[in-house]
Amino acid sequence: MKTGIGVFIAAAFALGSSWCGLxxxxxxxxxxxxxxxxxxxxxxxxxxxxxxxxxxxxxYRANGCAACHTEQVRQEGVSCEVSLTSLGKNKPEDFKPFxxxxxxxxxxxxxxxxxxxxxxxxxxxxxxxxxxKTDKESADKMADLLKAAGxxxxxxxxAFGSDLSRGWGNRRSVAADFLYDNPxxxxxxxxxxxxxxxxxxxxxxxxxxxxxYAPGAVAKNSVMPAFRYLxxxxxxxxGATSPEALTLPKEFAPAAGYEVVPKAEAKQLVAYxxxxxxxxxxxxxxxTPVISAKP
Amino acid sequence: MNLNDNKLSTxxxxxxxxxxxxLALLGGAAVWLVVGLALGIVASLTFHKPxxxxxxxLLTYGRVAPAANDALLYGFCMPAGLGVILWIFARLxxxxxxxxxxxxxxxxxxxxxxxxxxxxxxxxxxSGHTWLEFSRAASxxxxxxxxxxxxxxxATFGARRDRELQPAHWFLFAALLWFPWIYSTANxxxxxxxxxxxxxxxxxxxxxxxxxxxxxLALVGVGTAFYLLPKISTRPLATTGYALFxxxxxxxxxxxxxxxxxxxxxxxxxxLSGLAGGLLLVPLVAIAIIVIQTVRGAKVAYSGGPFCFTKxxxxxxxxxxxxxxxxxxxxxxxxxxxxxxxxxxxxxxLLGFFAMIMFGAxxxxxxxxxxxxxxxxxxAKLHFFLALAGVALFVIPLAIAGVEQGIKxxxxxxxxxxxxxxxxxxxxxxxxxxxxxxxxxLLFALNIFVMTIQWKIALLKTALAAIKxxxxxxxxxx
Numbered sequence: 018m019k020t021g022i023g024v025f026i027a028a029a030f031a032l033g034s035s036w037c038g039l040x041x042x043x044x045x046x047x048x049x050x051x052x053x054x055x056x057x058x059x060x061x062x063x064x065x066x067x068x069x070x071x072x073x074x075x076x077y078r079a080n081g082c083a084a085c086h087t088e089q090v091r092q093e094g095v096s097c098e099v100s101l102t103s104l105g106k107n108k109p110e111d112f113k114p115f116x117x118x119x120x121x122x123x124x125x126x127x128x129x130x131x132x133x134x135x136x137x138x139x140x141x142x143x144x145x146x147x148x149x150k151t152d153k154e155s156a157d158k159m160a161d162l163l164k165a166a167g168x169x170x171x172x173x174x175x176a177f178g179s180d181l182s183r184g185w186g187n188r189r190s191v192a193a194d195f196l197y198d199n200p201x202x203x204x205x206x207x208x209x210x211x212x213x214x215x216x217x218x219x220x221x222x223x224x225x226x227x228x229x230y231a232p233g234a235v236a237k238n239s240v241m242p243a244f245r246y247l248x249x250x251x252x253x254x255x256g257a258t259s260p261e262a263l264t265l266p267k268e269f270a271p272a273a274g275y276e277v278v279p280k281a282e283a284k285q286l287v288a289y290x291x292x293x294x295x296x297x298x299x300x301x302x303x304x305t306p307v308i309s310a311k312p
Numbered sequence: 313m314n315l316n317d318n319k320l321s322t323x324x325x326x327x328x329x330x331x332x333x334x335l336a337l338l339g340g341a342a343v344w345l346v347v348g349l350a351l352g353i354v355a356s357l358t359f360h361k362p363x364x365x366x367x368x369x370l371l372t373y374g375r376v377a378p379a380a381n382d383a384l385l386y387g388f389c390m391p392a393g394l395g396v397i398l399w400i401f402a403r404l405x406x407x408x409x410x411x412x413x414x415x416x417x418x419x420x421x422x423x424x425x426x427x428x429x430x431x432x433x434x435x436x437x438x439s440g441h442t443w444l445e446f447s448r449a450a451s452x453x454x455x456x457x458x459x460x461x462x463x464x465x466x467a468t469f470g471a472r473r474d475r476e477l478q479p480a481h482w483f484l485f486a487a488l489l490w491f492p493w494i495y496s497t498a499n500x501x502x503x504x505x506x507x508x509x510x511x512x513x514x515x516x517x518x519x520x521x522x523x524x525x526x527x528x529l530a531l532v533g534v535g536t537a538f539y540l541l542p543k544i545s546t547r548p549l550a551t552t553g554y555a556l557f558x559x560x561x562x563x564x565x566x567x568x569x570x571x572x573x574x575x576x577x578x579x580x581x582x583x584l585s586g587l588a589g590g591l592l593l594v595p596l597v598a599i600a601i602i603v604i605q606t607v608r609g610a611k612v613a614y615s616g617g618p619f620c621f622t623k624x625x626x627x628x629x630x631x632x633x634x635x636x637x638x639x640x641x642x643x644x645x646x647x648x649x650x651x652x653x654x655x656x657x658x659x660x661x662l663l664g665f666f667a668m669i670m671f672g673a674x675x676x677x678x679x680x681x682x683x684x685x686x687x688x689x690x691x692a693k694l695h696f697f698l699a700l701a702g703v704a705l706f707v708i709p710l711a712i713a714g715v716e717q718g719i720k721x722x723x724x725x726x727x728x729x730x731x732x733x734x735x736x737x738x739x740x741x742x743x744x745x746x747x748x749x750x751x752x753x754l755l756f757a758l759n760i761f762v763m764t765i766q767w768k769i770a771l772l773k774t775a776l777a778a779i780k781x782x783x784x785x786x787x788x789x790x
Binding site: 024025026027028031032034035036038040044046047048050075078079080081082083084085089093100155158179182183189190191192194195196198200201202203204205206207208217231232233236237238239240241242243244245266306307 | 323349358359360363364365366367368369370372373374375377378387436437438441442460477480481486489490492493497501507508509510511512513514515516518519523527556559560563564568569570572574576577578584593646647649650651652654655673716721722723726728729732733
């Protein structure tokens with residue numbers, strides 16, 4: 018019996034410790050989480066959703082979209098990239114030998130290939146990437162060198178990883194992204210693409226509606242189930258289509274004289290999807306937003 | 313202890329005391345098993361013909377899939393486990409079930425709760441947290457029912473005549489205490505009007521899921537196996553010391569697992585959780601050694617009987633555990649996360665490990681508790697082979713599809729649609745596995761139901777005889 022009590026206490030301790038560690042501690046650490054600040058800005062993040070989008074989150078929940086979709090983007094790492102933006106008083110012909118001269122310095126040995134490739138066929142077009150996929154330290158060093166030589170450069174921070182290459186976002190998801198969600202639906206299976214940034218990727222509400230009514234109309238051979246019950250097929254009034262009606266390819270269009278209009282749920286759901294934009298840089302997930310195309 | 317002089321009468325007494333309670337728990341469990349597997353098939357149909365249920369909100373994938381899982385876990389696994397716990401506590405303690413009417417009430421509350429919960433999910437009334445989808449009313453019913461059964465089990469335990477504690481006691485007792493703790497925590501913090509905010513929600517959700525699907529099921533399943541294996545093979549468990557070691561390491565490391573490596577939460581959480589996941593290998597190896605040492609060379613002639621169910625259940629436990637460890641290891645989880653691999657692991661845990669152990673225990677206890685042979689012993693045998701083939705055909709293709717999907721998702725040059733298309737073939741095979749599992753479950757349910765009906769008819773006959781007989785009732789009974 019004595020051992021029985023000992024075992025009991027040990028087990029209660031073991032189980033209870035996980036409660037302290039994985040329930041209590043995170044609640045204390047994160048429970049009072051406040052808004053994050055957008056990097057290099059005074060804006061706060063995230064932004065509270067509007068009424069329709071808040072209702073739409075509940076439609077998302079009720080229909081179990083999270084069974085097939087995640088809302089969390091992963092990244093493999095962060096890199097820096099230095100681009101030359103202005104030569105100052107230098108001429109392109111002068112710059113080439115300068116870049117060559119860097120190659121002999123021991124600290125740039127790791128970058129020899131890149132540096133020589135970058136300036137091999139360079140004709141003086143700016144901006145030109147000088148150093149890519151490098152850490153912050155080397156990037157700063159390079160920027161200093163360029164500055165000393167009288168040139169101007171720009172350093173860009175970017176996150177990389179397969180999720181990001183798929184265009185699912187600019188950075189990984191972080192805790193701040195979910196501050197206003199209730200319930201938070203991270204999802205655990207990617208039977209469909211990640212939706213953390215679907216509001217950026219598929220910003221057209223009409224396309225979203227078409228996709229929900231007939232996924233095949235937007236993505237060929239889609240295996241996403243159609244959500245036709247969120248729409249109403251009704252007779253056209255006086256033979257005219259209402260402005261709300263979906264424009265659908267022939268194979269998905271209703272019979273002549275009928276039209277497909279979204280119910281309130283569908284509109285709210287789309288409002289929610291459009292609100293999914295986790296695309297601002299944050300302290301814990303930095304990146305430099307680019308206006309021009311990526312290299 | 314003067315056990316032996318009244319042992320014979322006690323045996324029959326124990327069985328009689330368990331009869332109604334165990335039937336109430338197991339009968340309902342059998343129904344939910346069939347329902348859960350059928351819903352699972354409905355969910356899979358989506359991947360064969362995506363717009364099959366486009367106009368039917370009740371059967372849309374996002375509702376049916378969680379409903380199927382919940383029906384298996386809350387409908388089948390848990391009440392089956394509770395029924396088996398009551399039986400084991402009464403048997404080990406050599407005492408009739410204390411408060412025999414309480415589990416009957418509890419079983420009905422439980423099954424009502426599951427019904428309400430499932431119906432809620434299908435009409436869209438869900439909490440949105442994985443494995444906690446049930447509506448509030450349903451959760452309260454489940455919680456109350458569990459407490460009632462735990463109280464009965466504790467009372468039976470307290471009244472035991474054989475004071476010796478067995479390894480099964482530790483495992484099962486821990487399970488009885490742990491579920492109310494995790495279930496109340498998760499429900500109070502996630503499913504009330506003012507839940508915790510932000511990512512604390514998924515953190516608590518992961519902790520709960522891990523502790524229910526991995527730890528709770530492991531406690532009950534392994535505890536039951538540690539009772540059954542020595543009993544059927546009539547050899548002692550090898551050894552009690554190892555069992556204690558495996559128990560403590562299982563609760564200690566197991567309880568800390570569950571936070572995925574890439575989760576968008578403070579980094580210390582997945583790090584600790586991953587560490588615990590790696591250490592989970594310790595109890596897994598210990599349990600494997602115990603099982604092998606205990607059953608090696610045991611002569612039990614009955615292929616497809618309870619012994620086979622229990623053994624194969626333990627093999628699946630080890631495999632499922634190893635899959636779980638690989639999901640916790642950052643190197644592999646990078647690839648396996650978000651793929652079909654982790655549903656495959658969960659299904660293996662539910663249907664390969666836990667359900668198999670329960671089938672073994674139920675086929676072992678039913679004839680004794682009912683004091684009648686199984687109506688279709690051949691079906692039980694067939695059920696074994698169907699369950700084995702079904703699990704293999706269901707889980708292996710899903711796991712392979714998961715690995716392939718994970719590798720391809722990491723290659724950003726492959727279009728997402730192509731990644732999906734590759735999984736379809738595997739899906740077709742896995743649906744076959746589900747159909748076979750359903751067939752097996754029907755045979756299982758048939759045995760239980762025919763047995764129940766036979767017993768009711770017998771009761772009726774006795775009652776009729778009692779009414780007709782000129783003798784006083786008490787004499788007829790005797």
